[in-house]
Amino acid sequence: MNFTAEELEPHRPALLRYALFRLGNEAAAHDLVQDAFLAALEHPERFAGAAALRTWLTGILKHKIIDVQRKAGREITLSVPDEEDLSDLDTLFDQTGHWGADAPRRWEKPEACLEDQQFWQVYRECSQRMPPRSALVFTLRELHSLDVAEIGEQLDITPAHCSVLLYRARMSLRLCLEKNWFGATL
Structure with missing residues (x-):
């Protein structure tokens, strides 16, 4: 099944809310939703139709968020100590x-x-x-x-x-x- 950007667009508000809640950063949320849309458009064959389109898109977005958070967790920032004041x-x-x-x-x-x-x-x-x-x-x-x-x-x-x-x-x-x-x- 092939998708068009117009078919995916109605799902953007729900996906943005999902990403914003998990990231707390509006710009990053917009970027990751766009990345999820691109992944869906580039690989429509991965949509098996077993779930709703929004559910599939949310799954793609969830994995993109985890990837970003994993990368952020591996980055070392010298100005922030690893152990906080307890x-x-x-x-x-x-x-x-x-x-x-x-x-x-x-x-x-x-x-x-x-x-x-x-x-x-x-x-x-x-x-x-x-x-x-x-x-x-x-x-x-x-x-x-x-x-x-x-x-x-x-x-x-x-x-x-x-x-x-x-x-x-x-x-x-x-x-x-x-x-x-x-x-x-x-």
């Missing part, structure tokens, strides 16, 4: 390693937050404040559903180190959301 995390626990007085608060209506565009704006800003490597590990695990072994293999890190980065990302995100979503605003 002093805020230490204050959350007592000497035995259990939650201290600042245990996570219960979300009253978590589903409502997921529908709130302001929540996602705060989430994106919190994600961008994380060290890049921690944010990448979190994204690959929680948004792309890769397991720790797969992430470690893709980023050339041990599963133990991957688990540590994932833990730190979750704690960093928790602190940021509690401060900026449940408390004050960014």
